[in-house]
Amino acid sequence: MxxxxxxxxxxxxxxxxxxxxxxxxxxxxxxxxxxxxxxxxxxxxxxxxxxxxxxxxxxxxxxxxxxxxxxxxxxxxxxxxxxxxxxxxxxxxxxxxxxxxxxxxxxxxxxxxxxxxxxxxxxxxxxxxxxxxxxxxxxxxxxxxxxxVLGRKTAREKIASLLSIIARRDASLTKRGLSGPIVFDLPLTREAMADYLGLTLETVSRQISALKKDGVIHLEGKRHVTVPDMGRLMEEAGDDADGGFLV
Amino acid sequence: MxxxxxxxxxxxxxxxxxxxxxxxxxxxxxxxxxxxxxxxxxxxxxxxxxxxxxxxxxxxxxxxxxxxxxxxxxxxxxxxxxxxxxxxxxxxxxxxxxxxxxxxxxxxxxxxxxxxxxxxxxxxxxxxxxxxxxxxxxxxxxxxxxxxVLGRKTAREKIASLLSIIARRDASLTKRGLSGPIVFDLPLTREAMADYLGLTLETVSRQISALKKDGVIHLEGKRHVTVPDMGRLMEEAGDDADGGFLV
DNA sequence: CGACCGTTTGATAAATGTCAATTCTAGTGG
DNA sequence: CCACTAGAATTGACATTTATCAAACGGTCG
CATH class of the missing domain: 2.60.120.10 (Jelly Rolls)
Incomplete structure (x- = not known):
């Protein structure tokens, strides 16, 4: 079509x-x-x-x-x-x-x-x-x-982990690097995110709202995400903020 | 030593x-x-x-x-x-x-x-x-x-999945096949099982007790396991009893 | 015998799932 | 251009599962 x-x-x-x-x-x-x-x-x-x-x-x-x-x-x-x-x-x-x-x-x-x-x-x-x-x-x-991620992280950490992976991939494609704010579009529906993270879509939605309320991410519409501070996001993911190894 | x-x-x-x-x-x-x-x-x-x-x-x-x-x-x-x-x-x-x-x-x-x-x-x-x-x-x-297993199975299914993997591996080593009762020793402590399954050791212990009470497995001591009916165990694991693909 | 490690069991708390009602958004056709 | 609709997302109330904390048990090794 x-x-x-x-x-x-x-x-x-x-x-x-x-x-x-x-x-x-x-x-x-x-x-x-x-x-x-x-x-x-x-x-x-x-x-x-x-x-x-x-x-x-x-x-x-x-x-x-x-x-x-x-x-x-x-x-x-x-x-x-x-x-x-x-x-x-x-x-x-x-x-x-x-x-x-x-x-x-x-x-x-x-x-x-x-x-x-x-x-x-x-x-x-x-x-x-x-x-x-x-x-x-x-x-x-x-x-x-x-x-x-699936076995040991909390729902909030799972969401942060997923966002962090997408953000890093995006930064590596656009060659903008990880310092400064990162902006990208979520390529997944809430349901697809839930299937990836082993959660329900309601929990995904709630945790995204929570991360937004806490200023870890900003949202425009449902899919357009801004990460003002990548280090903060990685802390939320439970990862060592410096020791990221996959690009 | x-x-x-x-x-x-x-x-x-x-x-x-x-x-x-x-x-x-x-x-x-x-x-x-x-x-x-x-x-x-x-x-x-x-x-x-x-x-x-x-x-x-x-x-x-x-x-x-x-x-x-x-x-x-x-x-x-x-x-x-x-x-x-x-x-x-x-x-x-x-x-x-x-x-x-x-x-x-x-x-x-x-x-x-x-x-x-x-x-x-x-x-x-x-x-x-x-x-x-x-x-x-x-x-x-x-x-x-x-x-x-980690993302979508319940604690009981996780335990059954782990037992089923060990049982199948054991059956394949000893060439005894999967019909008839299968007997083996657990090579893992409860804590190691918990780390594998993304659970706490208490939950592991409870679910093993439950599977034992329901006759899915028999235990002699803490480690020696008998599976009277492998098909039953695989049902408990949430796997298709016939369509197992890894040996 | 006594100490220790692995394990079991119980009581309670916390996290997440389930069900249900709304809201938001993009697209459709009048 | 504007309702209307369908799908996606959010939010709330409540149920369920699993974790946490605590106590006790049982076997093994000195």
Missing amino acids: SSQPQLSHSECSDCPIRHRAVCARCEPQELGELEVIKYYRSFEAGQTIIWSGDQMNFVGSVVSGIASLTQTMEDGRTQMVGLLLPSDFVGRPGRENAPYDVVATTDLVMCCFRKKPFEDLMARTPHIAHRLLEMTLDELDAAREWML | SSQPQLSHSECSDCPIRHRAVCARCEPQELGELEVIKYYRSFEAGQTIIWSGDQMNFVGSVVSGIASLTQTMEDGRTQMVGLLLPSDFVGRPGRENAPYDVVATTDLVMCCFRKKPFEDLMARTPHIAHRLLEMTLDELDAAREWML
């Missing part, structure tokens, strides 16, 4: 995620091989990209937009287990079926490869395999970081 | 984790190269193997015993973010400092490699790099599975 840019003839060399995605380490010649087998797909906000249990016949990278990985229990309880940002990789070489739902949280563009050709290429291209290992290890660290 | 078997001259070919560890895919000649640089280290229950933030100068595999990865907040709240069983890998090639504490939960033997030689060997041995990627992806899946 929404008019999306047609990207099917973009060159890898111009790609916005060229230096961070699974292809980051590739030599020009290797990039050429990827270029031949890649194709773009666009998804609208809310669309499910992959259903848990489905056969995965492609893998790919998020080029723009945000996707989420979610698990659902039989009674409907859901937990988001990952947030996929531009350059993040979807799919697992060597695995047949998807272990979680992958849902487009915003409008989304992905750079895809059919699974088999990608696996073949990876088998003979250590630069790709090596980069994928590196990215997977980073994701594992992030997942474990998140386990601390 | 405790008299531990001296393993320093064991052969890789006899190694109990030969087929599951990072060396699983190695050819005999590659194994020989590992053999040259490997060395064994033993740790007693309770000992901290690596402190968070410390420089990592080795990597390695758990040969026997159990270790845990834990994160600690400034105020002392701790969350276990991983349980390392025999064949699991510790350490990250390409990273200088340890992101979490690694603690020996039981007496432990590890097969270690100094980091630099291992990295060099890995760089020229795709079988190792490939196996490490595979293992890391499995760990990522396990971490995400655990995020659902």
Whole structure:
């Protein structure tokens, strides 16, 4: 419905995620091989990209937009287990079926490869395999970081942790740095935040109101956030204000 | 203190984790190269193997015993973010400092490699790099599975989930299968279970008592557990009794 | 025997969830 | 341009779960 840019003839060399995605380490010649087998797909906000249990016949990278990985229990309880940002990789070489739902949280563009050709290429291209290992290890660290949030933090700390992650990512994209106020738009609904944090949407709403009342954040509308003091926000998150390690 | 078997001259070919560890895919000649640089280290229950933030100068595999990865907040709240069983890998090639504490939960033997030689060997041995990627992806899946437990399950479901994981692992080691009663010893104190599940030890204790009262498990002493009906336990864990995917 | 550690159990408090009513906001069609 | 509507978000009252604090138990090791 929404008019999306047609990207099917973009060159890898111009790609916005060229230096961070699974292809980051590739030599020009290797990039050429990827270029031949890649194709773009666009998804609208809310669309499910992959259903848990489905056969995965492609893998790919998020080029723009945000996707989420979610698990659902039989009674409907859901937990988001990952947030996929531009350059993040979807799919697992060597695995047949998807272990979680992958849902487009915003409008989304992905750079895809059919699974088999990608696996073949990876088998003979250590630069790709090596980069994928590196990215997977980073994701594992992030997942474990998140386990601390889910297991031990209070609702207020959980909200502060999530805002702090989004704020840091945003600061790193816009290269504005972490000193001075940070301004960004929340890419998630209250319900999506609740699913990420293991809370109800009412608790999310209350804690956001509380952080606002206490001056930790300012809100314009529901989604537009200003963080006047990043150090303060990180204190609220229960993190060491200096020792942040993920960028 | 405790008299531990001296393993320093064991052969890789006899190694109990030969087929599951990072060396699983190695050819005999590659194994020989590992053999040259490997060395064994033993740790007693309770000992901290690596402190968070410390420089990592080795990597390695758990040969026997159990270790845990834990994160600690400034105020002392701790969350276990991983349980390392025999064949699991510790350490990250390409990273200088340890992101979490690694603690020996039981007496432990590890097969270690100094980091630099291992990295060099890995760089020229795709079988190792490939196996490490595979293992890391499995760990990522396990971490995400655990995020659902931490974020959305009740205390009772959390306990049942933990017991079910230990029971399945045990059944797979002893090759007794999942039909019929399963018997095992808990390798964790109540406090360690609490740290893993994001609960207090009191809540752990109460829920174990409740599961016992309801006949889901039997206890002899504090640690020796019998699960008369694995399907029942998995129901209590909130998992689909048939669709378990991790073994 | 006595001290200690891990564990259990009880009473109570605090945090978060649940249910329900409103408010806000963006978009739609008259 | 302006109601009208649907979805998102907020807020309130109350219920439930889990944490906290405290006491006591049981086995093990000196």
